[in-house]
Amino acid sequence: MSLLEVEGIDTLYGDSHVLFGVSLRVEQNEVVALLGRNGAGKTTTLRTLMGVLSPRTGTIRLDGQPIHGLPPSKIARVGMQLVPEERAVFGGLTVEENLRVACLSAPKAWPLSRIWEIFPRLKERRTSRGRTLSGGEQQMLSIARALVRDPRILLLDEPFEGLAPLIVQDLVVLTKRLAAEGRTIVVVEQNVAAVLSFADRVYGFNNGHVVYEGQASALRTDPAPMRDFMGLAL
Amino acid sequence: MPSTAVLLSQAFNGLALGSLLALVSSGLTIILGTLGVLNFAHGALFAVGAYTAFVMMSATHSFLLALLGGCAIMLVVGFAMERLVIRHFYARPDEDQILVTYGIGIVLVEALRAWFGGNSQRVPVPSWGVGATKLGFLVYPTYRLQLIGIVAALLLGLYLVLYRTAIGLVVRAGIENAGMVGILGIDVRRTFLLVFGIGVVAVGLAGMLYAPVVSVTPDMGASFMVQSFVVIVLGGLGSFPGAVVGGLIAGEVISLTSAFSSAYSEVMLYGLMALVLVARPQGLFGTEGRV
Numbered sequence: 001m002s003l004l005e006v007e008g009i010d011t012l013y014g015d016s017h018v019l020f021g022v023s024l025r026v027e028q029n030e031v032v033a034l035l036g037r038n039g040a041g042k043t044t045t046l047r048t049l050m051g052v053l054s055p056r057t058g059t060i061r062l063d064g065q066p067i068h069g070l071p072p073s074k075i076a077r078v079g080m081q082l083v084p085e086e087r088a089v090f091g092g093l094t095v096e097e098n099l100r101v102a103c104l105s106a107p108k109a110w111p112l113s114r115i116w117e118i119f120p121r122l123k124e125r126r127t128s129r130g131r132t133l134s135g136g137e138q139q140m141l142s143i144a145r146a147l148v149r150d151p152r153i154l155l156l157d158e159p160f161e162g163l164a165p166l167i168v169q170d171l172v173v174l175t176k177r178l179a180a181e182g183r184t185i186v187v188v189e190q191n192v193a194a195v196l197s198f199a200d201r202v203y204g205f206n207n208g209h210v211v212y213e214g215q216a217s218a219l220r221t222d223p224a225p226m227r228d229f230m231g232l233a234l
Numbered sequence: 235m236p237s238t239a240v241l242l243s244q245a246f247n248g249l250a251l252g253s254l255l256a257l258v259s260s261g262l263t264i265i266l267g268t269l270g271v272l273n274f275a276h277g278a279l280f281a282v283g284a285y286t287a288f289v290m291m292s293a294t295h296s297f298l299l300a301l302l303g304g305c306a307i308m309l310v311v312g313f314a315m316e317r318l319v320i321r322h323f324y325a326r327p328d329e330d331q332i333l334v335t336y337g338i339g340i341v342l343v344e345a346l347r348a349w350f351g352g353n354s355q356r357v358p359v360p361s362w363g364v365g366a367t368k369l370g371f372l373v374y375p376t377y378r379l380q381l382i383g384i385v386a387a388l389l390l391g392l393y394l395v396l397y398r399t400a401i402g403l404v405v406r407a408g409i410e411n412a413g414m415v416g417i418l419g420i421d422v423r424r425t426f427l428l429v430f431g432i433g434v435v436a437v438g439l440a441g442m443l444y445a446p447v448v449s450v451t452p453d454m455g456a457s458f459m460v461q462s463f464v465v466i467v468l469g470g471l472g473s474f475p476g477a478v479v480g481g482l483i484a485g486e487v488i489s490l491t492s493a494f495s496s497a498y499s500e501v502m503l504y505g506l507m508a509l510v511l512v513a514r515p516q517g518l519f520g521t522e523g524r525v
Contacts, residue, residue, distance in 0.1 A: 050417060076419035088414040090407045091521065101407045104400055105419035131521070149419065 001064055003028045003184060004049075004153055009058030009068070011041075011048045018044045020208045021058070026153065029182040033195045033216065036205030036230045042188040043085060045205070046155045049186070050082040051075040062152070077105060079152030083159060085188075087142040091131030095122050098130055098141055099148050106149035115144045118174070136167035143174070154178070156187040160194055168194065192232060196220050204230040236493040242372050244493040245486065250378045250447075252485020253385035254440045258458055259465040259477035260392055261436030267409035267472025268429045271320060271331045275339035276437050277459025278346075283308060283441025284450045285346055288355050297360035297446075304442045305435050312434030316427050324426070339459075346452040354449035363446070381443055388439060389478055395432075396474055405429055409472045461488070461500075464507050470520020479518060 002025035011019040019041050026032050034042040047053045049060060051072040060068040067075050072082075090098050096112065103109035116123035119140050125133060133141060139159060146154055159175070160168045168191065176198045179185060189195040196202075196216050204212030204225065212229040219226060226232040236244075262276050273279075286307050290300035319338060323331045363377030396402035404425050408415045416422045441455065448454065465484045469476025487506055491499040510518065 052413070052417065071421075072413075072416040073419050073421045076417060082417050084414070084417070088411050088417075090410045090414070092410055093403070093407060097403060097407075100400075101403055101415065101420075102418045104404065145418070 002026060003030075003063060004186075005059075005061045005064075006045075006049070007059045007061075009045075009048060009055035009060065011044055011053050011055050013044070013053070018208050019048065019055070022208070022210050023058075024203050024210060024213075026184060026186055029184055030201060031179045031183075031185045031187065031199045033199035033202045034186065034188045034205060035192060035195070035202055035226065035232065037232060038190075040205035040230070041208040042205050043157055044208075046082060046157050046186065046188055049075075049155060050080060052082070073105070076149070076151075080155065081146040081149055081151035081153070082155040083142050083146045083157060085157040085161065087138045089130040089133065089138045089141050089145075092129060094127050094129055095133070095141055096126045098145055102145040102148050108150045110148045110150055112148070115148050118147070118177075119144050136163050136170070139163060139167075139171065140174075143171075147178075152184060154183060154185045156185060156189070158189055159187065160189060160191045172197065192226065206230055239372065240493055241490070243374065244489045246372070246374050246378065246382075248486035248489030249482070250382050250485070251489055252482035253382050253389070254444055254481075255458070255461055255465050255485050256389060256478045256481025257385050257440040257443075258437050259462040259469070259481050260389065260474055261433035261440075262462050263466045263469070263472055263477040264396075264405065264409065264429055264474060265433040266466065268405055268412065269320070269324065269426050270412070271323065271335065272328070273433070274332055274336040274459070275315070275342060276335075276433075276462065277455030277457075278339035278342035279308070279311070279434055279437045280441040280444075280455030280458050281346055281450075281452055282311060282342055283438030284357070284445040284454060285350060285355070285441075285452075286438065287442035287445040288350075288357050288450050291357050297363075301439070301442055304438060308435045308438030309431050311438070312431040313427060315434070316430040320430060321423070321426070343452045343455075350452070352452070354451045357445035357450060359446040377446060381447070384443060385440075388436075392432075392436065393474070401425075401428065461503065464503055466517075468507055468510055468517055470517030473517065473519040473521075476517055476519030 004026040006022060006024045008021045008023055009019055010021060022045055034045060036042050048055050051070050055068050059066055062078055067078060099112060099115060121137060122140055122144055160171055172194050179198045187195055196219055199216040202214055202216050202219055203210050212225050258280060262273060265271060265273050286304040287300050290303045294300055319334060323334055359377045363380050365376050366373045367376045367379055396405060404415060404420055408422060408425055412422050461484060465480040466477055469480030484503055487503050488499045491502040
């Protein structure tokens with residue numbers, strides 16, 4: 001049994017049908033990348049996994065327990081944690097308060113010292129309000145806020161989007177470190193080269209369908225499926 | 235030109251009115267900020283608070299017991315409103331929320347009229363607040379001075395809840411992004427219930443404290459509601475410090491203008507709001523794009 005098993009989910013935004021029978025699985029300690037063009041359904045998949053959107057049909061099981069249809073707060077409590085594309089840092093709260101909110105409902109929350117060790121920059125800015133942070137610092141805080149809850153599965157939505165190349169490098173190093181520590185991660189990212197450098201397995205999306213499944217190592221050697229199945233420019 | 239004594243007296247009246255407006259607006263703004271609901275029943279709830287003080291005072295003859303009992307009643311009213319009606323309107327358009335809360339306001343005011351009649355009721359000034367106090371430069375009604383102190387203590391209490399407790403942390407985070415609070419494992423519906431309850435208790439307390447100063451009538455909350463809308467726009471939607479500072483500014487503007495011409499007191503208030511909106515559209519303490 002996989003840690004996360006998704007079977008045939010259909011998700012709609014109002015009347016707009018976005019996901020069609022999406023199935024995927026994620027094993028413990030695995031980093032899975034969802035690739036595809038804009039609008040292919042990757043972010044919708046993450047939002048459906050988190051419970052922000054409810055699937056119309058299909059099942060989502062975490063450790064064998066069904067979680068589809070549960071509200072995000074309950075899904076977070078069983079160990080799923082989304083780092084949203086828009087980062088959603090609480091701008092009026094300090095860095096430390098942002099982390100403390102995240103700890104409130106987490107039974108095995110990390111001590112903040114562990115976060116400061118991973119993100120020394122956030123420690124320096126612990127009393128700064130979220131809205132005064134740079135884009136890179138906000139992304140770090142958004143990831144730190146998820147990590148501090150010690151999630152079983154981390155869902156990263158476009159973690160490198162809109163950031164300067166040097167910051168992206170730092171975040172890639174961080175994500176590799178998390179992967180090496182055995183953290184289970186599902187990542188959506190347009191920066192395919194960066195994501196293939198740490199992903200174990202890949203699902204390709206096109207028009208709301210899963211059109212490809214394979215090892216990241218295979219795509220590193222032969223990227224043709226990304227063009228053929230997912231319509232990505234190589 | 236009014237005398238210095240009149241101006242000083244009006245400045246104190248402004249402080250009393252401003253502190254009450256700050257309390258009313260705090261309730262309105264945390265409900266708007268967290269739940270995204272503009273509560274048009276807020277004025278009616280102010281009147282419900284005043285009538286609660288009237289009933290509890292008649293029953294217990296103790297203003298303190300009336301306040302405590304009144305808070306409990308307002309909390310129940312707030313919880314019932316959220317559970318039975320407001321909760322079903324979170325996902326509905328703004329105009330639906332406005333219509334339903336406006337409707338609740340009408341029902342509450344007419345229920346008060348049906349129950350207590352249209353004539354005004356009087357709530358006696360508590361025994362410890364009777365008379366006037368000499369301030370050296372001014373003789374001022376004792377209860378009004380105490381009112382300023384009590385409201386200041388209540389606002390400080392609300393500040394401590396919002397800025398020094400875990401619940402306050404969740405509320406402040408929820409004001410910014412309730413969806414993200416849910417993603418972080420916190421049941422926002424429970425937070426919403428609590429916030430609505432706190433907001434209703436705040437406006438109810440303002441009504442209870444104001445009751446000994448004025449005639450208690452079913453419509454007494456109408457002007458407070460309009461003024462508190464101006465206050466939260468002045469201070470910034472969803473901002474607690476904005477509600478407090480905006481309330482004090484509004485109270486002084488209304489009272490000091492009244493010393494010259496009462497007809498212009500609200501005109502000045504709206505004029506000030508227009509100026510603030512031109513210079514700082516998000517309000518004094520508001521954040522752009524929020525709420």
